[in-house]
Amino acid sequence: MLYFNGPYLALAIKTGLVTGILSLTEGIAVGRTFASLRNYQVDGNKEMMAIGLMNIAGSCSSCYVTTGSFSRSAVNYNAGAQTAVSNIIMASAVLVTLLFLMPLFYYTPNVVLAAIIITAVIGLIDYRAAYKLWKVDKLDFTACLCSFFGVLFISVPLGLAIAVAISVFKILLHVSRPNTMVLGNIPGTPIFHNLNQYKEALRIPSFIILAVESPIYFANATYLQERILRWVREEEECVIANNGTVTGIDTSGIDTLCELRRRLEQKSLQLVLANPIGNVMEKLHESNILESFGMKGVYLSVGEAVADISSSWKAQP
Numbered sequence: 536m537l538y539f540n541g542p543y544l545a546l547a548i549k550t551g552l553v554t555g556i557l558s559l560t561e562g563i564a565v566g567r568t569f570a571s572l573r574n575y576q577v578d579g580n581k582e583m584m585a586i587g588l589m590n591i592a593g594s595c596s597s598c599y600v601t602t603g604s605f606s607r608s609a610v611n612y613n614a615g616a617q618t619a620v621s622n623i624i625m626a627s628a629v630l631v632t633l634l635f636l637m638p639l640f641y642y643t644p645n646v647v648l649a650a651i652i653i654t655a656v657i658g659l660i661d662y663r664a665a666y667k668l669w670k671v672d673k674l675d676f677t678a679c680l681c682s683f684f685g686v687l688f689i690s691v692p693l694g695l696a697i698a699v700a701i702s703v704f705k706i707l708l709h710v711s712r713p714n715t716m717v718l719g720n721i722p723g724t725p726i727f728h729n730l731n732q733y734k735e736a737l738r739i740p741s742f743i744i745l746a747v748e749s750p751i752y753f754a755n756a757t758y759l760q761e762r763i764l765r766w767v768r769e770e771e772e773c774v775i776a777n778n779g780t781v782t783g784i785d786t787s788g789i790d791t792l793c794e795l796r797r798r799l800e801q802k803s804l805q806l807v808l809a810n811p812i813g814n815v816m817e818k819l820h821e822s823n824i825l826e827s828f829g830m831k832g833v834y835l836s837v838g839e840a841v842a843d844i845s846s847s848w849k850a851q852p
Contacts, residue, residue: 553692554600557692558602559582559583561602561692561695562602563582563603564695565608605656609656611625678697678705685698710749711755714748715762717766720737720739721733722737725836727777741848742771742774742844744777745766745777747781750781750784751784751785752784752785753788763795764795771804772803772805773805774799775837775840777810778808779810779811779812782814783814789822793824796827805844806832807844808832831844
């Protein structure tokens with residue numbers, strides 16, 4: 536019978552979880568690094584199963600937590616290994632060394648061992664990729680730099696943990712502060728594009744046309760509402776929300792649309808939706824919000840909305 540108790544149980548569970556996550560991350564990172572060098576694909580699910588089964592088997596003989604090794608993989612790669620059989624030969628060489636040859640390396644200075652590893656690994660550093668990260672995305676470059684120096688001066692697990700933390704922060708930042716833009720019409724066409732990106736695009740008088748490149752849900756709903764209200768100017772009479780780039784919406788997003796419509800009506804402004812995609816339209820139907828918008832509240836395209844609302848204004852006495 537197994538007994539799971541003792542003063543070190545909580546510490547063992549915590550250490551096991553952290554070690555498992557970091558070993559899996561390191562193993563997949565090693566696999567993808569060499570996959571890019573040899574132009575083959577790495578399946579993350581298969582890698583996870585392989586590392587898990589390997590450590591289950593190793594635990595039966597009190598084996599240390601096993602994962603992909605940057606240094607040994609680099610040595611294997613630089614030696615010209617082509618197939619998985621090379622791993623068996625490398626493992627056999629390591630086993631023989633640990634069992635019989637360790638006394639011969641007892642007096643080897645650490646700097647010599649470090650030089651062997653550095654010589655094998657230095658070829659894996661891609662300076663061009665780091666420079667490209669700096670040019671394209673500063674947060675990605677920061678994550679790269681922190682993981683590099685974390686691994687170099689502290690440890691591989693901590694370096695990877697720092698990189699993962701920065702990446703998660705970047706995701707949360709993009710999710711909670713999505714890209715929003717004001718659209719203008721390209722003269723002579725029914726096309727509407729970002730005013731900041733296309734200098735020839737022109738604002739339509741009395742309209743403000745907005746687009747959100749993100750799902751609308753609880754994490755960003757309030758931010759989007761406040762941003763849209765800041766954009767509205769006194770001379771405008773209608774706000775058109777282009778939903779073609781909104782890939783999803785939750786109940787908080789739907790409530791925000793209702794609140795936004797109510798606040799705009801207080802300013803004598805009309806809110807209409809244009810080009811909502813399938814799943815967004817489905818949720819709007821299920822929430823009965825479209826009944827409050829009426830027949831003139833949802834359009835297939837921005838151009839259709841501008842033309843129809845403009846003609847209705849002209850028809851008014």
